[in-house]
Amino acid sequence: MSNPPRIAVQIQDRKPSDWSPILMSVWGDVMEDPATWAQAAEDLGVDLLLLHLSLTNAEGNHTTAEEARGVVRKVLDATGLPLMVFGPGQIEKDIELLVAVAEEAAGERIVLGVCDDKNYKTIVAAALAHGHLVNARTAMDVNLAKQLNILISDVGLSLDRVLMDPTTAALGYGVEYGYSAMERLRLAALQGDSMTQQPMLVTPGEEAWRMKEAKVGKDVPDAWGDWEERSVTWETLTATTLIHSGADIVALRHPESVRRIKEMINRLWKKEE
């Protein structure tokens, strides 16, 4: 196994309004500016960045294509790390913003996401036009993942420009579904199925930090233990479990999780460097 899993840090185009207070305080002021945030993430020694575009801007209006371009340009200028850009998760808005972003980042070979069975034609066209990759997301199912890869390759994108994202669920909230889908995908790949041989990207940070265990610090059972330790453990154990089922890129949120997972990966791969 020559290529160890890589770590991405997830940042946003603007200060998030719904993230756990723990994340807000650990990142602090750098969240005010995506370029500063990107540099802070790079300082952690991560391998790549996952930039999430928000649905709305700070004034509460829909994020415009121009704004998305501006943020992506700033982040590209601020760091030398490979970049992945995800849209806000609403089909029309994703298409509008990602198409603009693809053009802005022409030649940078970024990853555009999320690319799914509804938007893939447009996203793939944007990737093709400007030399990017796509993140192909499906819902925890081998056949769906395979099918989307076939659709993507049918519209002309070479399969070495596709990441598979079989969808992650957090520890305690269905992580086993993603775990088994990934094991099955990896086994199929090893048996020679070229439509399952793409590296897998998962987002344990986003999933774990949406959960009550990570988000809520008061009025929870004593047995849940220390809030910050629990949150970071939730994120790191979700990521560790997914790495053991074949994840190639894990997107994380907390700097301490990045340090822990980095150390874990070093130890897991130690003898094959």
Next chain:
Amino acid sequence: MALTGLEIYKLLPKTNCKDCAFPTCLAFAMKLAAKQAELAACPHVSEEAKAALESAAAPPIRLITMGDDEHKIEVGNETELHRHNKTFFHMPGLLVRVNDTQPLAEVQELVRQIDGYSVDYVGMVLNLDGIAVEGTSGDPATFAEYVKAVRAKTRRPLILMGDDADVMKAGLAEVNGTTPLIYAAKPDNWEAMADLAKEHKAPLAVYSEGLEALVNLVKEVKEAGVEDIVLDPGVRDFHDSLSTLTQIRRLALDAKPDRLLGYPVIAFPGEATESVAEESMLASQHIAKYAGFIVLDHFEPAVAYALLALRQNIYTDPRQPVQVTPGIYEINEPGADDQLMITTNFSITYFSVANEVEGTGMPAWLLVADTEGLSVLTGWAAGKFDADKIATTVKSTSIADKINHKKLTIPGAVSVLSGELEDELSGWEILVGPREAVDIPAYMKVWQE
């Protein structure tokens, strides 16, 4: 692992006497291989053949039981390398180690906390399984005192750890009726440890570095009459644990299995790691990748909760749709004016919805219909989540008494039901929510306004 028909045939008398009611020995062998006949039907089979066939029919990984009826750890009987092929059967025991060189009062307090630790997870109460007591002092009387003190604080299963048979013997005298696991028989003490295991009818861990040495030692221990064995291949870190435990599981399940590796494995994630954080990650590897016993060196509630939940997840049977109990779920402490939604009791559906609602911080009532574990669309297609079922769920629960309004939000995927529902639930207003759980927060914000 099962023998093929031809392999069985070689063990039979090959006389074609027909006493088994099959025309030939080969035909009988084929039926045996297909498990459509019993070996007992052949009156002439030799004792050796019988033993060989019985051992071939035994589970590839032996079931090991410790503790008593109230607090039991049962591990082994696994048949799969990957849970998606069938399921994993027996969750690994999660225990915490204490040492007889720690202050006694500290050990007693720690054991009290571990014994009392319980956390609620999707309606289940999860606990840690027991305590490993290690006799580092090397003094029989001290070890006995600690075992006794630990036993006084918990009835959960114990692992007694030590290299010296005299120390072990002293500890075993204090376990007070329940079966402990003895850790460990090593190349230089195995005979005495095997004797103790037989005397106490206790399972015995066998330690040796390297699989070949381990297999040889297991063979000796087995020949000395110990049946219940637990393996410790001596690997500790992330890399070696993953490769060695995977190798053991593979060899045990192989078409020509290594019977001497057909036992659960014990792991100590604290030994090769420097913090509770690293230990927790290695323990999570052990949960997914093939440990039967996991002995932690830290008790940290936040980590215990995460590991217990992970263990539950990995050992969920993928063949069964996982269900939550139907009924009324209160999210973020709703009051009488807060909104009401309905979904199905397929666990992923339920958790997707509940998590989104919970994530908003906004209070809501969530009604969960009994769709026998089907998701919204599948449930609707199968007639398990139709207007009738939704109406029945509303009427059969006390939800109407808990709220001041009569507005029910149904999933967007079954919007077609709204008209029919308003007929069945007279006086109710049926609202159509989003198709996807991820859009629930936006929907709830609008509702709130």
